[in-house]
Amino acid sequence: MELSPKTVERLAIYQRLxxxxxxxxxxxxxxxxxxxxxxxxxxxxxxxxxxxxxxxNPARGYAVRELRLKIETLLDRRARKKAALAGVGMLGxxxxxxxxxxxxxxxxxxxxxxxxxxxGKLVSGCLCHPLEELPxxxxxxxxxxxxxxxxxxxxxxxxDLMLLxxxxxxxxxxxxxxxxxxxxxxxxxxILAKLETLAFLTRSRWx
Amino acid sequence: MELSPKTVERLAIYQRLxxxxxxxxxxxxxxxxxxxxxxxxxxxxxxxxxxxxxxxNPARGYAVRELRLKIETLLDRRARKKAALAGVGMLGxxxxxxxxxxxxxxxxxxxxxxxxxxxGKLVSGCLCHPLEELPxxxxxxxxxxxxxxxxxxxxxxxxDLMLLxxxxxxxxxxxxxxxxxxxxxxxxxxILAKLETLAFLTRSRWx
DNA sequence: TAGTGTGAAATAGTTCACAGCC
DNA sequence: GGCTGTGAACTATTTCACACTA
Numbered sequence: 028m029e030l031s032p033k034t035v036e037r038l039a040i041y042q043r044l045x046x047x048x049x050x051x052x053x054x055x056x057x058x059x060x061x062x063x064x065x066x067x068x069x070x071x072x073x074x075x076x077x078x079x080x081x082x083x084n085p086a087r088g089y090a091v092r093e094l095r096l097k098i099e100t101l102l103d104r105r106a107r108k109k110a111a112l113a114g115v116g117m118l119g120x121x122x123x124x125x126x127x128x129x130x131x132x133x134x135x136x137x138x139x140x141x142x143x144x145x146x147g148k149l150v151s152g153c154l155c156h157p158l159e160e161l162p163x164x165x166x167x168x169x170x171x172x173x174x175x176x177x178x179x180x181x182x183x184x185x186x187d188l189m190l191l192x193x194x195x196x197x198x199x200x201x202x203x204x205x206x207x208x209x210x211x212x213x214x215x216x217x218i219l220a221k222l223e224t225l226a227f228l229t230r231s232r233w234x
Numbered sequence: 235m236e237l238s239p240k241t242v243e244r245l246a247i248y249q250r251l252x253x254x255x256x257x258x259x260x261x262x263x264x265x266x267x268x269x270x271x272x273x274x275x276x277x278x279x280x281x282x283x284x285x286x287x288x289x290x291n292p293a294r295g296y297a298v299r300e301l302r303l304k305i306e307t308l309l310d311r312r313a314r315k316k317a318a319l320a321g322v323g324m325l326g327x328x329x330x331x332x333x334x335x336x337x338x339x340x341x342x343x344x345x346x347x348x349x350x351x352x353x354g355k356l357v358s359g360c361l362c363h364p365l366e367e368l369p370x371x372x373x374x375x376x377x378x379x380x381x382x383x384x385x386x387x388x389x390x391x392x393x394d395l396m397l398l399x400x401x402x403x404x405x406x407x408x409x410x411x412x413x414x415x416x417x418x419x420x421x422x423x424x425i426l427a428k429l430e431t432l433a434f435l436t437r438s439r440w441x
Numbered sequence: 442t443a444g445t446g447t448g449a450a451a452t453a454g455t456t457c458a459c460a461g462c463c
Numbered sequence: 464g465g466c467t468g469t470g471a472a473c474t475a476t477t478t479c480a481c482a483c484t485a
Contacts, residue, residue, distance in 0.1 A: 033476070036431045040424070043409065057444065066411035069444090070478060077446060085444045086485045106434040117331050121324035122425065129409075131426045133433040169440040172433055196436030198429055202250065202336075204273030214432045216425065217247070218329065219338045222405055224243045225421045226340040226379055227313040229403030233376040240454070264466070276466090277456060284468065292466045293463045 034075055038098050040065055041075070045095035057088035106132050109170045111194070113185050114177035115140040115155050118200060122174060123151035133172060137164050158185070165192040175199045186213075241282055245305050247272055248282070252302035264295035313339050316377045318401070320392050321384035322347040322362050325407060329381060330358040340379060344371050365392070372399040382406045393420075 030038070044064055048056060058076070062069040076082075076089065081097050083089035112119055115138050126135050138155045140146065145155045156164055164170070173189040175182055175197055182201035189197060196212045199205055202220065205213050237245070251271055255263060265283070269276040283289075283296065288304050290296035319326055322345050333342050345362045347353065352362045363371055371377070380396040382389055382404055389408035396404060403419045406412055409427065412420050 030434075031475075032431055032435060035434045036424075036427050039427045039430045040409075040411075059444080064411070066413065068478070070480095071476095073445065074447085074477085083445060084485060085442090085446095085483085088444075102430065102434060106430050108433045108436070108438065110429070110433075117324070117328035121328045124324050125425070129426055131430060133429050169438075171436055171438045171440065172429070174429070193439045195439055196432045198432055202247075204247075204271070206273065210437070212432065212436050214428055216423070216428060217243075218332070218423065219336055220243050220246045221421055221423060222317070222340050222379070222381070223246045223309065223313050223338060224239055225403045225405055225419065226315045226317075227237075227242045227309060228239060229315070229378055229419050230417070231315065231376075231378045232400050232402055233378070238453075266466080275456070277458095278454095280467065281455085281469085290467060291463070292461085292468095295466075 030078065034078060035102075037065070037067070037071075037075055038079065039102065041072070042095060042098045042102065045091055045098070048091050049095055053091050055087040055089065056091055058083070060088070102132060108133055108172055108196075109136045109168055110134065110172035110174055110198075111137045111139065111161065111165060111168075111170045111189070112153070112174040112176065113139040113158065113161070113189070114175065114181075115142075115145050115150055116176060116178075119174075119176035120150055122176065123153050127151040127153075135174065136168050136170065139164075158188070161188055162192040165189070165194060169193075171195055173197045175201055175205075177201060179203045237285065241285060242309075244272070244274070244278075244282055245286065246309065248279070249302060249305045249309065252298055252305070255298050256302055260298050262294040262296065263298055265290070267295070309339060315340055315379055315403075316375055317342045317379035317381055317405075318344045318346065318368065318372060318375075318377045318396070319360070319381040319383065320346040320365065320368070320396070321382065321388075322349075322352050322357055323383060323385075326381075326383040327357055329383065330360050334358040334360070342381065343375050343377065346371075365395070368395055369399040372396070372401060377401060379403045379405065382408055382412075384408060386410045 058069040058072040061072045081094055110133050112135050135153055138150055138153045139158045139161050140155055141158050146157050148155050173194045177185050179201045182203050186197055186205045190211055198214050200216050202217050207213055265276040265279040268279045286308060288301055317340050319342050342360055345357055345360045346365045346368050347362055348365050353364050355362050380401045384392050386408045389410050393404055393412045397418055405421050407423050409424050414420055
């Protein structure tokens with residue numbers, strides 16, 4: 028069974044929600060309820076659950092615990108990987124703090140920076156290494172993912188370093204597109220472009 | 235002419251690129267060159283430029299300065315809006331710092347937080363107000379956009395406050411979907427979901 | 442009888458392919 | 464001859480609609 032990127036993203040969201048419901052001792056839930064809480068249509072939810080091969084029953088809906096486990100197992104098998112973060116600036120630190128708090132399935136095991144004053148420090152439980160050590164650390168920990176929060180002009184260079192070290196997926200926060208070989212995958216998070224797009228598409232109330 | 239969200243996002247990216255080319259005294263550029271630098275196909279670039287009604291010429295390509303101005307004017311007319319940021323935590327500060335540095339078309343004019351120790355402080359040139367003042371400040375500055383970097387449990391409440399105050403577009407970094415009326419628009423930036431999706435879709439090199 | 446499973450329609454977005462121009 | 468403009472084909476994703484079942 029092949030899942031589309033969008034479907035995977037939604038599954039991750041469903042799973043968070045289901046964990047909450049489970050904690051609240053809810054046993055069964057209808058697609059409509061999931062849709063409401065998650066903010067999309069019930070048809071979409073039903074289709075997503077269908078594609079992962081999970082069936083509900085018309086009377087009660089979906090079994091919360093069972094479904095949560097099903098999604099968890101599915102994601103765990105492929106998404107439980109290690110990540111390295113390069114660029115311990117404001118944004119990098121924010122992400123490290125956030126991940127320490129939320130403990131996502133994908134764990135950040137090492138941080139890298141060029142600034143000597145940051146090296147050797149613990150940032151949100153994550154040791155900061157000099158950038159030159161990236162290849163060694165990546166190999167040692169068998170790291171698959173890179174989070175790029177370096178300044179734009181450095182992004183391509185650091186990305187190349189990551190790819191050479193064995194990283195195959197990059198989450199890029201720098202506002203520059205990366206050129207990568209076809210076996211690698213880049214997910215772009217361009218906050219300013221998002222903001223400008225939102226601004227463009229939003230109708231003002233102030234005339 | 236109606237532009238799709240994706241097209242708008244790409245236009246913002248083209249514009250950044252064109253500004254760089256202009257600074258480097260490049261007069262003309264081919265769609266292929268833009269595509270290479272931006273990381274998509276030349277056909278797509280041509281189509282995007284076509285939809286905004288700009289024509290190149292087969293011999294030289296597109297006039298850099300003229301095209302940059304065209305896109306800038308287009309985005310400026312609808313995207314030059316003011317934004318307010320709620321939640322001056324790590325992520326909030328990172329975004330404020332980033333925007334101060336990059337000076338996007340959309341300016342962040344006020345920050346809000348509940349923590350008394352932050353109130354009254356300047357954070358990257360932006361004054362931090364108590365959350366209760368949001369309605370007043372939003373009206374006063376005629377703010378259209380809200381950036382939500384508060385903890386997940388607060389997100390909906392703060393979003394409601396923003397919408398009530400007159401904000402019509404929200405960039406939401408909290409990992410919860412927001413329920414908003416149909417005249418409002420939410421852009422979700424879920425960093426952890428992105429990371430997990432990337433992890434899922436990436437093939438490991440380490441067996 | 443409300444809610445599921447799912448083929449089919451609709452919509453959104455991307456790429457192809459080729460005529461026409463410089 | 465290489466590059467643009469663009470209809471048409473294609474792919475991806477969402478929504479509709481309805482038979483079916485507990």
